[in-house]
Amino acid sequence: MGQKSVTGELVRIPGLPAICPTCRCRVHAGARDRRRCVRCRHAHATRSCSRRGTHMDAPTTMSTGDGTPRSPDATLIHRTLAEIIPVANQATLYFYALLFVRHPDLRAMFPVAMDTRRDRLLRAILTAADRMDDPEALVEYLGGLARGHRKYGALPAHYPAFGEALLGALSRYATTWNGETEAAWIRAYTAISQIMIDAAAEDAERAPARWLAEVVSHDLRTPDTAVLTVRPDQAYPFLAGQYAAMETPWWPRIWRHYSFASAPRPDGLLTFHVKAVPAGWVSNALVRRARPGDVVRLGPPTGSMIIDHTTHNGLLCLGGGTGIAPIKALVEDVAEHGDRRPVQVFYGARSDRDLYDIDTMLRLQKTFPWLAVRPVVSRDTGSGLKGLLPDAVREGGPWPEYDAYLSGPPGMIRSVVDVLRGIGMPSERIRHDSVEELAPLSPG
Numbered sequence: 001m002g003q004k005s006v007t008g009e010l011v012r013i014p015g016l017p018a019i020c021p022t023c024r025c026r027v028h029a030g031a032r033d034r035r036r037c038v039r040c041r042h043a044h045a046t047r048s049c050s051r052r053g054t055h056m057d058a059p060t061t062m063s064t065g066d067g068t069p070r071s072p073d074a075t076l077i078h079r080t081l082a083e084i085i086p087v088a089n090q091a092t093l094y095f096y097a098l099l100f101v102r103h104p105d106l107r108a109m110f111p112v113a114m115d116t117r118r119d120r121l122l123r124a125i126l127t128a129a130d131r132m133d134d135p136e137a138l139v140e141y142l143g144g145l146a147r148g149h150r151k152y153g154a155l156p157a158h159y160p161a162f163g164e165a166l167l168g169a170l171s172r173y174a175t176t177w178n179g180e181t182e183a184a185w186i187r188a189y190t191a192i193s194q195i196m197i198d199a200a201a202e203d204a205e206r207a208p209a210r211w212l213a214e215v216v217s218h219d220l221r222t223p224d225t226a227v228l229t230v231r232p233d234q235a236y237p238f239l240a241g242q243y244a245a246m247e248t249p250w251w252p253r254i255w256r257h258y259s260f261a262s263a264p265r266p267d268g269l270l271t272f273h274v275k276a277v278p279a280g281w282v283s284n285a286l287v288r289r290a291r292p293g294d295v296v297r298l299g300p301p302t303g304s305m306i307i308d309h310t311t312h313n314g315l316l317c318l319g320g321g322t323g324i325a326p327i328k329a330l331v332e333d334v335a336e337h338g339d340r341r342p343v344q345v346f347y348g349a350r351s352d353r354d355l356y357d358i359d360t361m362l363r364l365q366k367t368f369p370w371l372a373v374r375p376v377v378s379r380d381t382g383s384g385l386k387g388l389l390p391d392a393v394r395e396g397g398p399w400p401e402y403d404a405y406l407s408g409p410p411g412m413i414r415s416v417v418d419v420l421r422g423i424g425m426p427s428e429r430i431r432h433d434s435v436e437e438l439a440p441l442s443p444g
């Protein structure tokens, strides 16, 4: 990349004009405003300024799947990605090889086994590329990514090293790579890194990079499933329905996501539901080794499956397996707001024995007249509905006055989204955690 990224400054690459990290237009010579280019410092008062095409330098070409025109840079970047995806594993391996050979000091930031981090890198690039022509969405996505990366110890000085390795890998594997493509990637990466550096710096002013949390209780509900309660070392603000990355002392630098299983509590304690899965190092350690007194680390809260308290719609909540954790938090959130909105919970599991939190859910049902809880079990059941969650929700439909909240295995979420859309629920009324966060992109 060549340029040195400095927190909060416009980015300048030798041979290229500086790029505004906010609106991505080329900056007038001499502009050194900390966050904005000369143009958007004036124009940001209007919403249209930061939107696509208002003062980008070049005309747009080609279009996305939905017919929206793409900028020339986005067109080139999507072309590169289309060429890289079939060889994603090799390209990502090469990226990390370049990174660690040129910057061996960075190796210590990564876990010994790199499998999931490899997937995440590619996924992040794909997601950012998809939002390239929508600066608001791009800034929002990268802001979350930057906040999440603080827990790894990411610093502004690391961005050029990543950029060099990224360009090295892309140029090796993209078949139509040329000077024009390289310039487009440099502009995009420069903007991306600057947005992330700024977002991380802003976040550092108000929150730690990570929290320490002591396990205060460990309740083994089935041979594979535990409910853990932890006490963070400092205030941990979050919203019901969100989740956090957790690192255990047994597998340093391997982070896994778990949802908060309760709405924020006055005592500040946090509860998580963990199921030990085959080859799941973190989940097995949390279920089988963790004991009161052990200390885990938490990343910041994230996720947007939160309740919209501005509507009076009912809530159709589906929790598959340990996916019931955030659903319980949402129920508590409705109770705290005193909304008395109808809440229908479908709690899916393979067998009665796997309904490890059914007693809690039935207790909540007894307390709150607006809440109905229905267990849905795919194998023999003594009570409740039999089958899979998508079937149960289809049969109970069409849910005209409800917003849907889905949490569980990615296959369940995809299938329930199909059912709900099939019976006429608009997609904006269907909320769920990112399926990509829950499932690896490839086995590699």
Ligand SMILES: NC(=O)C1=CN([C@@H]2O[C@H](COP(=O)(O)OP(=O)(O)OC[C@H]3O[C@@H](n4cnc5c(N)ncnc54)[C@H](O)[C@@H]3O)[C@@H](O)[C@H]2O)C=CC1
Residues within 6 Å of the ligand: 257, 258, 259, 260, 272, 273, 274, 275, 319, 320, 321, 322, 323, 324, 325, 326, 348, 349, 350, 376, 377, 378, 387, 388, 389, 390, 407, 408, 409, 410, 411, 412, 415, 433, 438
């Ligand atoms: N621990 C946590 O805080 C959270 C966990 N999750 C995710 O929830 C999942 C829980 O896994 P398990 O407990 O093993 O659940 P599971 O695999 O036993 O599935 C539970 C229920 O979901 C439905 N289901 C599962 N796969 C389906 C498919 N392909 N099509 C249609 N319906 C399907 C069925 O009704 C099934 O009984 C994991 O993927 C986990 O990552 C999601 C949110 C929070």
